[in-house]
Amino acid sequence: MKKFExxxxxxxxxGFGAGLFELGKKNENIVALCADLTGSLKMNxxxxxxxxxxxxCGIAEANMMGVAAGLTIGGKIPFAGTFANFATGRVYDQxxxxxxxxxxxxxxxxxxxxxxxxxxxxxxxxxxxxxxxxMLPGMVVINPCDYNQTKAATIAIAEYEGPVxxxxxxxxxxxxxxEDQKFEIGKAIILNEGTDVTIVATGHLVWKSxxxxxxxxxxxxxxxxxxxxxxxxxxxxxxxxxxxxxxxIVTAEEHLLNGGLGDSVAQLLxxxxxxxxxxxxVNDEFGESGKPDELLTKYGIDTINIxxxxxxxxKRK
Amino acid sequence: MTNIQNLKQIASQVRRDIVRMVHAQNSGHxxxxxxxxxxxxxxxxxxxxxxxKKFTMDGKDQDLFFLSNGHISPVWYSILAxxxxxxxxxxxxFRTLDSxxxxxxxxxxxxxxxxMASGSLGQGLSVACGAALTKKLxxxxxxxxxxxxxxxxxxxxxxxxxxxxxxxxxxxLISTIDYNGQQIDGPVDNIISLGNLKAKWESFGWEVLExxxxxxxxxxxxxxxAKSLIGKGRPIVILMxxxxxxxxxxxxxxHKWHGVAPNDEQLExxxxxLEETLGDY
Numbered sequence: 001m002k003k004f005e006x007x008x009x010x011x012x013x014x015g016f017g018a019g020l021f022e023l024g025k026k027n028e029n030i031v032a033l034c035a036d037l038t039g040s041l042k043m044n045x046x047x048x049x050x051x052x053x054x055x056x057c058g059i060a061e062a063n064m065m066g067v068a069a070g071l072t073i074g075g076k077i078p079f080a081g082t083f084a085n086f087a088t089g090r091v092y093d094q095x096x097x098x099x100x101x102x103x104x105x106x107x108x109x110x111x112x113x114x115x116x117x118x119x120x121x122x123x124x125x126x127x128x129x130x131x132x133x134x135m136l137p138g139m140v141v142i143n144p145c146d147y148n149q150t151k152a153a154t155i156a157i158a159e160y161e162g163p164v165x166x167x168x169x170x171x172x173x174x175x176x177x178x179e180d181q182k183f184e185i186g187k188a189i190i191l192n193e194g195t196d197v198t199i200v201a202t203g204h205l206v207w208k209s210x211x212x213x214x215x216x217x218x219x220x221x222x223x224x225x226x227x228x229x230x231x232x233x234x235x236x237x238x239x240x241x242x243x244x245x246x247x248x249i250v251t252a253e254e255h256l257l258n259g260g261l262g263d264s265v266a267q268l269l270x271x272x273x274x275x276x277x278x279x280x281x282v283n284d285e286f287g288e289s290g291k292p293d294e295l296l297t298k299y300g301i302d303t304i305n306i307x308x309x310x311x312x313x314x315k316r317k
Numbered sequence: 318m319t320n321i322q323n324l325k326q327i328a329s330q331v332r333r334d335i336v337r338m339v340h341a342q343n344s345g346h347x348x349x350x351x352x353x354x355x356x357x358x359x360x361x362x363x364x365x366x367x368x369x370k371k372f373t374m375d376g377k378d379q380d381l382f383f384l385s386n387g388h389i390s391p392v393w394y395s396i397l398a399x400x401x402x403x404x405x406x407x408x409x410x411f412r413t414l415d416s417x418x419x420x421x422x423x424x425x426x427x428x429x430x431x432x433m434a435s436g437s438l439g440q441g442l443s444v445a446c447g448a449a450l451t452k453k454l455x456x457x458x459x460x461x462x463x464x465x466x467x468x469x470x471x472x473x474x475x476x477x478x479x480x481x482x483x484x485x486x487x488x489x490l491i492s493t494i495d496y497n498g499q500q501i502d503g504p505v506d507n508i509i510s511l512g513n514l515k516a517k518w519e520s521f522g523w524e525v526l527e528x529x530x531x532x533x534x535x536x537x538x539x540x541x542x543a544k545s546l547i548g549k550g551r552p553i554v555i556l557m558x559x560x561x562x563x564x565x566x567x568x569x570x571x572h573k574w575h576g577v578a579p580n581d582e583q584l585e586x587x588x589x590x591l592e593e594t595l596g597d598y
Contacts, residue, residue: 066442072451073448
């Protein structure tokens, strides 16, 4: 198992803020919108430096999505930011009609996704957002794993023409991916090569999967670990190629079972390469208030659950 | 300038197109389409700075129009065809398989003149605001127009956009409300009343004009007045009184023809009442 080291823990939302600021400096077509959460999304740097290209929308997310769609007409590239719950479920029809069906080049930037939002509780802890967004025809869905990768993803999606859902989070997590990485939409990253089992993880669960793979190696299990930062389009080739070698797979994500990464992977394997699979995700329930790590443990998506899932799937090989 | 008589002749042809399109598929929305025909005729033939032969999605250095109440697609499609965005004979494909003329408008099928999908109500004002802001950023001094139903104003997003437009001083936007007082289930006042609509828009920080949308001379005069208010720091809305079904007597004065097609006999009666023609498609 490769060693993964990090200098500090940083929040992915700050990676977004830094990426957006960098984009603003080099491309005057970048515009940003926020619905009264500028500080929480770390959009202040952009807002302060480029006030003419920043639109405060107030607590009115439906309007924000429509304005973002309109801004694309004439060549602007809008980044519309708010909490993941308000960036998806609350405005689903606005995204569906004005952005996805209208083929508008809007970047929907969603922070505080999943359980690790923490103390605010279930009203804000959306775990359905990946499913909601991946169902929309033409929508790209990205969930990077740390600060550096979120920054790189933010910069990369500006180059892509079309609607994108970029999901990130609130807590500080190990920042272990390279600072100078080039982010390729739809290209999975093999973090560790192995032979007994494949683990595919997305977002905050990538680091948890590194911890799990390290524990599994101590037990003599060789893990191929893949960071799936892009859930749609899914890197089918990398997953199939890995599974053809390991013949067992575990998926890990901070999302519901229904609609998440695991659901996409299971569908892929069912169609092309039936393989024993275990899904580490939240099972059809809402979250609650608590500390991020307490919540991951209580809802069964922590390091230990990934280890157990691997042990279970190996029994089915 | 096209003279008023010509505009009235065009409007009569557009109304013929509307009833024939809806009749052909026994599907579509004639009532609001007929009510807004005079507005569309005046806007597209006299007011808009646009180039139907060179449609671009970005519409740089052209006026833009957004239809928020997408169900009145028949009148818009007819107007787009009659101004030259595409050939009028394509109107015969309305609501049929593989057509660019979907039941509700969409840019997905590549129909020239359409920049945004609409049908799910309440979204077009936000989009128009965004497009108007981009014009400002691009130093493009052309105007953004939008049209909305009055029933559509029951959607909360409209009022989110209304506040946003005033806050951001979107003064290159002229929105029009088709104030026909009817919606699917009955008179708007019996469903969810809009109350004092003029006072509502004024209190939201908009410049408010009013007109009779079925008198072409008045539509032209009011749109020109609205244009004179561009660039003065406030968004502009026109409350446009119309009669649903205007031009076909049995469709007027009722909400019942909102989304119902005429049968063969009713079509003949309607066409008899719309004598002036440029040539049916």
